Amino acid sequence: MTPEMLPADDALMVALAAKDLTALATLYDRYGRLAYALAYRILGESEGAEDVVQDAFISAWRGAAGYRRERGNPRGWLLSIVHHRSVDVLRRKTAFRPAPLEVAEQRASDEDTAASAERNVEQQTVRLALQALPEAQRRTIELAYFGGYTHVELAELMGVPLGTVKGRMRIGLQKMRRALEGTRA
């Protein structure tokens, strides 16, 4: 997303809060594809991803009046709803167990390869920032965000203390932030 789009997104949120269906349609046109891709990436199947995206957009529609700009931009707010709901669904699955690390890694690798043709500059920037991290920090971030693992599950899965998981997450995100700021400056 470019900074120039922010006012338009903010205006959409105002219209959404006023129950303007056209605004909801525009919001979907703008972010529906990314929302679906994120849900699919986390859940690994289309039917669950559809349900999550529908629930997320309806939640945004109904909760737009309570949206506060200072807590994040509309895109981040919407995608955080998609992310939270996807992870909730993943964790509710009765058969859900932490997958072996190599399985989760393989799934990420397959999807990234398939997406290479469509990756834009922003995607490249984020990906490079993540790839530049030490493997342990990168895995911690990926497995938490895309795999839905809690820090307790991560500690068990990776065989490290809870404090190590927390430290890897913090340092990894700090490094990514510096890298992204450097690119965008």
Added chain:
Amino acid sequence: MTEHVTDELELYAVGALRPGEADRVTAHLASCPACREQLAEIATVVDALPDMVAMREPPAALKQRILAAAAVDLPAPVKRETTWSFRPGRSWPAVGGLAAAVLLLLAVDLNSLRELKLANQERAEYAGTLDKVSRGGKTWYMAGLDQWRGSGGTLFAPGKPDSTAFVVFHDLQKLQTGAVYAVWLVDADGHWVRGANFRTDGQPVQSVELTVPVDTFSQCAVTLEMSTEGKRAGPLVMQSRIAPPTQ
């Protein structure tokens, strides 16, 4: 104010805290501007993570399902023309805006509305429908297939167990003599149960009540049949996967 949650903000931002832990952080953030500011800085990175996901095209019907579900939240129109005007021949995508307006009246039996005429009765019925739909209910949109492309229907499964499920169809094609549309519910084992038979009433939007509760079925479908009884034999007009309203 509770103790700062600085050490947990990264885990919170990526959703890696357990539910109870996340609730505690959420509660603290509500009253701590300093932690909120720090979280906002972390969020600039976390919000960028979806950008590295492989783009994937959602099904075309998903947008219409979302808009149909959102439309039930809209307030009832205060004043409405009693005569409908509709220009046949337009495709469904081309009349998306019109459809949204039509969906304001979702689940209202249009024939009954015409007979009633009185605006206050109309509003009361609409409010009752909204109430029926909004209390834990769910909706699923079925898009017309093949030669029925352009038509569709939204299945409403009210949250209350004693309420009747119904489908609001749009742009259905007229049928030849003897044919009926059949609404089916399909369970996880592939058993088809007929939930309703109906013929088009000539209106752009038509509501059909189901005689079977939907909560034990996994799919809803509409077929074209030459009999109001018996097993499914005709072609598939539209279909959607559904889930119990309680999920």
